[in-house]
Amino acid sequence: MHLRVINPNTTRAMTDLIGRSARVVAAPGTLVDAVQPTMGPASIESHYEEALAVPGLLEQIALGEAEGVDAYVVACFGDPGVDAARELARGPVIGIAQAAMHAASLVGRRFAVVTTLGRTTGRARELVDRYGFRDACVAVRACEVPVLAIDGARARLVDECRRAVQQDGADAVVLGCAGMAELCAVVGDEVGVPVVDGVAAGTVLAQSLVALGLRPAATGEYAPPPAKQMTGLLAGFEIRADAPVAVA
Amino acid sequence: MHLRVINPNTTRAMTDLIGRSARVVAAPGTLVDAVQPTMGPASIESHYEEALAVPGLLEQIALGEAEGVDAYVVACFGDPGVDAARELARGPVIGIAQAAMHAASLVGRRFAVVTTLGRTTGRARELVDRYGFRDACVAVRACEVPVLAIDGARARLVDECRRAVQQDGADAVVLGCAGMAELCAVVGDEVGVPVVDGVAAGTVLAQSLVALGLRPAATGEYAPPPAKQMTGLLAGFEIRADAPVAVA
Amino acid sequence: MHLRVINPNTTRAMTDLIGRSARVVAAPGTLVDAVQPTMGPASIESHYEEALAVPGLLEQIALGEAEGVDAYVVACFGDPGVDAARELARGPVIGIAQAAMHAASLVGRRFAVVTTLGRTTGRARELVDRYGFRDACVAVRACEVPVLAIDGARARLVDECRRAVQQDGADAVVLGCAGMAELCAVVGDEVGVPVVDGVAAGTVLAQSLVALGLRPAATGEYAPPPAKQMTGLLAGFEIRADAPVAVA
Amino acid sequence: MHLRVINPNTTRAMTDLIGRSARVVAAPGTLVDAVQPTMGPASIESHYEEALAVPGLLEQIALGEAEGVDAYVVACFGDPGVDAARELARGPVIGIAQAAMHAASLVGRRFAVVTTLGRTTGRARELVDRYGFRDACVAVRACEVPVLAIDGARARLVDECRRAVQQDGADAVVLGCAGMAELCAVVGDEVGVPVVDGVAAGTVLAQSLVALGLRPAATGEYAPPPAKQMTGLLAGFEIRADAPVAVA
């Protein structure tokens, strides 16, 4: 089984971190690699950056399909481009917000999300609703640390997770950024409830879906997009009869 | 007051149609223009195309800000890139799905959405939920006609709208595609309940928000994105200190 | 276009205030007048008063229909009698709670309502639910100032709006009383997020619906009521074959 | 214990029917009487009529308070004026829609409402939501028979109830009109699931609340309304310091 974890931003250190985190939890016999786009923002902390990360993400899906990848994990907590990616991929595509929330709801009854900047909590709540966890999610909190600085801000992250447990009554915590992946264990030790990293959760859930032989229906919402002309800078992204996506 | 309606696809005839539809309903003294991106898909009928339409849409927002535009209408029923656009714009940005649903819920009690292809109904339902109309929307129907062929498929559109009224009990119909704008009056005459076109609805609602002096809070979710490096094809879309967005 | 704003209480100063607020935002060419009933309570701060304000409101709708008014705004935050009014009127009827919530949800993501007396918050929450804003509305707060004293209580109103922003995370505020209309700008300046007055919002939204040519379906829930005998004090309010409503 | 059932319309035969239905189910020792207003519509089949029935209903509550009535049932399926009545009454006030839905949800898992005219289903659904039965209520159906003709339309009522059971999967039926009270047993025999009449349900639930010693909190939403001037036709309904309501 070949899983690919895609970091939708262009920061190499984060791609490496994500790859390590995914490989730790994969089953024996599962090949996991981690890639990043050739274009787009250095990190994703706004709707604007999320939108501009998607073309590069889709390029990586197209390349993965050519290589026969079995399933993908999109490693940004806004789950950018996941629906679009599903139209290109033959196998499952899971976002790390989706994966982490599913996992948290399987071990706890009321989870909290603890993320980076407050400005991203609107998107997080939107995903909570989309995935059906409105009742299960008791709070979305931000520790107000930028994505690329999160590694040095462990104490603030732990503090915010503790507040989620003590003030909101959370019995599980979802870490709201791929950059927090390697802090998961240490935060869990300190807060005393299960703490979920979406990169690891996405890896095992994608692996699970492949093991079950599940892939989106070939018709309907996630069918391949209709052949269509693409112009300007994005020429090269069109869908053609002879090649699902022809990335320049 | 200067309103700009942005067609997020690259089909000129559709941009012209959208501009006409918007100008019909604007108040005296409101200047309305219609533009389209320099890049992207010819029409939007999938998550994939929607995602790839957004960079060009954002480019148009950046250009509009340089010109002092007061408010924007995004004229595709998936409301692509609306949140990202709000981070760039000083004034209001409204999607036509959002606008049409708000208008429908102000004149009826139970509206139905009638859109183009069945594969887009998932996105339409997602927007129904996001905007709070889960109880107000009794059905999302598709007439299975592609966006660029809708003008010649009036009979199928009317049939589907009639089913919404007779079978689903809708007392208002929302047309689910910008390309249906000029069919609104004739469809309304035939189905006997109010029929709402989002291009017109977006125009008057954007105008309303400007008249009220309302614009998103300068802090919080829709604050300008942080300065950030952008690489690859999308270089030129970075946010800089001296210019909000520097489109190449 | 002829819009009529109806103050459902019998206090002349408030009718004048409401008229001024509405005219400020109306488009050129829109005639706006403001009226009040010949019967009913001096202000509305309970379910009891709201119920007794409705006959006088309906009387004004009947008079407006005789004059050919195009649309109505009901200027009390409980939106009293709006559904009944829709059965009498040919054009749109909007309540100011409905209008303000719609406008707030178009510029912010999470609005709060700040109203007069705590005893009215139950009705406000009921309207939040009815209009679909259960997720969008993060708080309903009261500043515990009576309707007719609100003009002298600006500081308390500003305090409560600030709490909505700082404690509840609201990024927009809806003012929960028609009597607050002229405080809207000053409160907005102080709290730093968009603040919405329902009288102004109702005016531009009613105007928008008329511009769109939208009016409730002639059949169904808002069809004219069946002809029916009315006895006692309320005789004169019956629906007759030759006149929709014969107000004594 | 003294219960009063108020028919909010002015048709004597219906008041008599309602009184009989209530007395059948009351416990030994409970005095039940049935009254009707001195003003208002002959029957209630629209929002308009519902609104104009409320002053007369409130008059009857005020008279009942003077007589020391312990609890009230409002016998119209739109539950008109119930919140206003709670502000005047010391004891509980229950609407028959509320009562019937509570009772149905205590014996079945998925109830349907079967009412008179289709135009009243919007109000019925609104009450379903208000009382928390959105998930429990699988359908709101109308048999399109006017209120005052329902007694002669038993077959159509039975047909519609059967459809609720067979097509909607209802395992309980709520009759959506006080005028259906005496049809309850016969309909129940024919459709094979529990059928609930709100007049009877309201009687036993009001009796239950009195037995429990429960009455609305003296402070808060249902506190007596503030003293207030009332003008015009409705003078006489003002709240005064020396008398809660002075009905002319």
Place this chain on the structure above:
Amino acid sequence: MHLRVINPNTTRAMTDLIGRSARVVAAPGTLVDAVQPTMGPASIESHYEEALAVPGLLEQIALGEAEGVDAYVVACFGDPGVDAARELARGPVIGIAQAAMHAASLVGRRFAVVTTLGRTTGRARELVDRYGFRDACVAVRACEVPVLAIDGARARLVDECRRAVQQDGADAVVLGCAGMAELCAVVGDEVGVPVVDGVAAGTVLAQSLVALGLRPAATGEYAPPPAKQMTGLLAGFEIRADAPVAVA
């Protein structure tokens, strides 16, 4: 009419208390007795104990059916085994959580539940959702006193109820344990809003359903279970053709 209140735990003093509380509110002519199982836990403070209380509860239902009991109240706030009991009983079965929440929502607008141990609040919230009171219930609080010690912890109970009123804005309080039944009046006096004990509420509601002649549909979800072999310790609990349940 013969009502039976079943204490699902095996503590005699609690059974006695429950019987007294039920008899106080029953109507003249209603016979109320209180029983307890022959097996199971001494008190119920976990999912584990709740599960193990159910066989003994079902045994009591089977015995009651042999005696011709008309309706049952299950007197533990987790409403254990209520659906299973409904399949055995010909008449209504009500849990005290269900009963108390229904009663509270008939007199107040926003109730809070105050229960024993924090670990049981998950189950309480689940029941709030199941019964449709998600919007009506503003808080579920625990006073962290074990079930069998609640009688000596009146002050902590009152404190927690006061917080529900003052901090959560509750206008009614539901007591979350059968063991609190006799504290209901005194707590109500101290907190100033209606306080509901589920044992009393269950008694009057069960009595109400019998008076209405309502019992679950004989087909569908609550039909008698299919005849089935039962093995091991639970042999004797099988359903047989000649006897609904043959308890050893």
Place this chain on the structure above:
Amino acid sequence: MHLRVINPNTTRAMTDLIGRSARVVAAPGTLVDAVQPTMGPASIESHYEEALAVPGLLEQIALGEAEGVDAYVVACFGDPGVDAARELARGPVIGIAQAAMHAASLVGRRFAVVTTLGRTTGRARELVDRYGFRDACVAVRACEVPVLAIDGARARLVDECRRAVQQDGADAVVLGCAGMAELCAVVGDEVGVPVVDGVAAGTVLAQSLVALGLRPAATGEYAPPPAKQMTGLLAGFEIRADAPVAVA
């Protein structure tokens, strides 16, 4: 890693089937065994049988804890006793309804449940709500075949699944009975959308949680139950200081 799948009924052939289905999807290195209780019903098709299956299920959890099992799957679609089991187990416990719904919502947008007897659909819907899939689940259907006869009723199962796809618009189907496990592949081939068997889904999800190191919080709702006396037939199930559960 040692996973245990518990068939909560006492039919050996079904335990064998469940074991086979689980082992097919487990990763290399994961030991999976399948067990059944020493007491309880031969199959589970009612609330009554579900309740009586739980003691035997809990006995198996207690035995598994003594053996050091890492995680459990409860292989009955009603997810009986799952919360109680979580209090006894150190590792994760997943029900097959929960597992199947999570998996379906990861590959499709709108799933349907197709189960055995119509009488069990109430419980299925309750679980849909509990797990947050109210919006994701478009229908719960029954093919009216008893659990132990399902293997010979493939055609009826396929028919019902097809109706879910064609009439309800489902793009994924959840099989609502452990006995359907080996029909999953063939049904999937016939209906053309992903079909999910909960036994397999539970196995890979339980395995995933163990790989992530996630287990319920040691405090809170799923903490070990308090030490407590158990009497009668169920003596031997008490929680003691020296042994978590002492099954006789």
